[in-house]
Amino acid sequence: MSWTDKIPQAARAYLEINRLDEVECVIADLPGIARGKAVPATKWEKQQFFHLPNSIFFQTITGDWGEAAGPDGFLEPDMILKPDLSTATAAPWAADGTLQVIHDAFDQKGRPVGCAPRNVLRRVCDLYKAQGWTPVVAPEMEFYLVGRNIDPAKAIEPMMGRTGRLAAGRQAYSMSAVDDYGPVIDDIYEYAEIQGIEIDGITQEGGAGQLEINLRHGDPVKLADEVFFFKRLIREAALKHDCFATFMAKPIEGEPGSAMHVHHSVVEAKGRNLFTGPQGGETDAFFNFIGGLQEHMPSVIAMFAPYVNSYRRYVRDHAAPINLEWGRDNRTTGIRIPISDPSARRIENRLAGMDCNPYLCIAASLACGYLGMMNEIRPDKRWTGDAYESDDEIPQGLYAALDLFDEAEEMHSVLGEEFARVYSIVKRAEYNEFLQVISPWEREHLLLNV
Structure with a gap:
């Protein structure tokens, strides 16, 4: 089964008339700002997850940082971000065919990251x-x-x-x-x-x-x-x-x-x-x-x-x-x-x-x-x-x-x-x-x- 079979109908309809050029892998930080990476479509189709440092959840609205890293210090270990394909949706304002996909955050042992806002709501x-x-x-x-x-x-x-x-x-x-x-x-x-x-x-x-x-x-x-x-x-x-x-x-x-x-x-x-x-x-x-x-x-x-x-x-x-x-x-x-x-x-x-x-x-x-x-x-x-x-x-x-x-x-x-x-x-x-x-x-x- 192709990953395109797992996305909503509206996203599939968008791809029928737009050649997919880029996928925006996004996650909400504490203020609700979209953080993530823009990935070429050819790379997106080959990967199942990507990484971002956990420090994105320690960032203030101004871009500064709270001292919230914990007892191990500000090491910025990578989180594993996995796509929720049910959230795939177009970015219709983009010049080229672009999808946005919300990702969920897990630590390196596979546990949901407790300070990720979407995980808090799921909890x-x-x-x-x-x-x-x-x-x-x-x-x-x-x-x-x-x-x-x-x-x-x-x-x-x-x-x-x-x-x-x-x-x-x-x-x-x-x-x-x-x-x-x-x-x-x-x-x-x-x-x-x-x-x-x-x-x-x-x-x-x-x-x-x-x-x-x-x-x-x-x-x-x-x-x-x-x-x-x-x-x-x-x-x-x-x-x-x-x-x-x-x-x-x-x-x-x-x-x-x-x-x-x-x-x-x-x-x-x-x-x-x-x-x-x-x-x-x-x-x-x-x-x-x-x-x-x-x-x-x-x-x-x-x-x-x-x-x-x-x-x-x-x-x-x-x-x-x-x-x-x-x-x-x-x-x-x-x-x-x-x-x-x-x-x-x-x-x-x-x-x-x-x-x-x-x-x-x-x-x-x-x-x-x-x-x-x-x-x-x-x-x-x-x-x-x-x-x-x-x-x-x-x-x-x-x-x-x-x-x-x-x-x-x-x-x-x-x-x-x-x-x-x-x-x-x-x-x-x-x-x-x-x-x-x-x-x-x-x-x-x-x-x-x-």
Whole structure:
């Protein structure tokens, strides 16, 4: 059997009309950046794996390194990266025929590398499977289309629309606003179709140039792969039209932040939604999952909000929940129960920012629900009003969030001790890098006044 028989239909269709020139062997690092190698197609067909140093998981978003190598020191031993052919997909923006293939990381003894984000998510899903459960997720991706910004000292501005004016904010769900940057959206649709990724819908959000893409529900690893691919797809579509796509949690001052809301449900072996009972009512598993989110989400906020900028999104009365309340069809709560048929009953986590690593975000959210179900945690009373009037219940900065993460031993046992150790070290190194930078606010208000 040829390897081409093992790849998805969309990838095979792409190869029918494009001569394969190159294969991009990719893996997500802790920030979610695609690392790997580009391999000529003739070499790809002869190899079953390739190597990269394990230090790619010790790298910060700036390219510096956290001291996370362990007791043996910074030796950078090679990992063995094996392709998951089910992830093969086209890179339709490439000049020549190119496939992208996500790889899984193993050490030289064949064990999954504990700090590889895709392995972390797989570990959590395996815990569900050991109980006879199958988790199902559906992510919502918010992002901004902005003008080209080549000077980091300059404020980010919305992209220029077809009218010749900057994209306007406060136009949520406006079809005219979506049409304003229609050529970019057309290419997003086209690239997604070529890659075999199904989009559930695109809407204009409340920010200037802010859009939301919803993906169909499905397997957590597959959906995380799609978000991983989608970020690159959207960036490429934007660059083609002389603008940038950004997934920063808060790119523009005074505009809403960008979230990655995650919808969850859990099904048992026969396909029944565990959140719904035989008569259509809500089950103990449903309430326990909510209880787990309420109990454990503070300890994983550092994975939902992984950068200093992430916490600028958590602003009271500004389109991002800052609480752990749960409510029915209530977008002011951190945990929302959408309107649905009993068979499609699900729980929405509204706290994560779009700057998250999708593998780690989904893993952390599912881990909270898993602990709630295993420990039979009951949630607080349902919130019925404006939850912005409730108490702030999440850490308001990255360092405080990392302190909570470090103390969460039960969560470490779910996500993996090695991952928890490496993640904390790398994120603290990143925070220390940030502290070395003097901001315009400091120069404006402190230079001559203190």
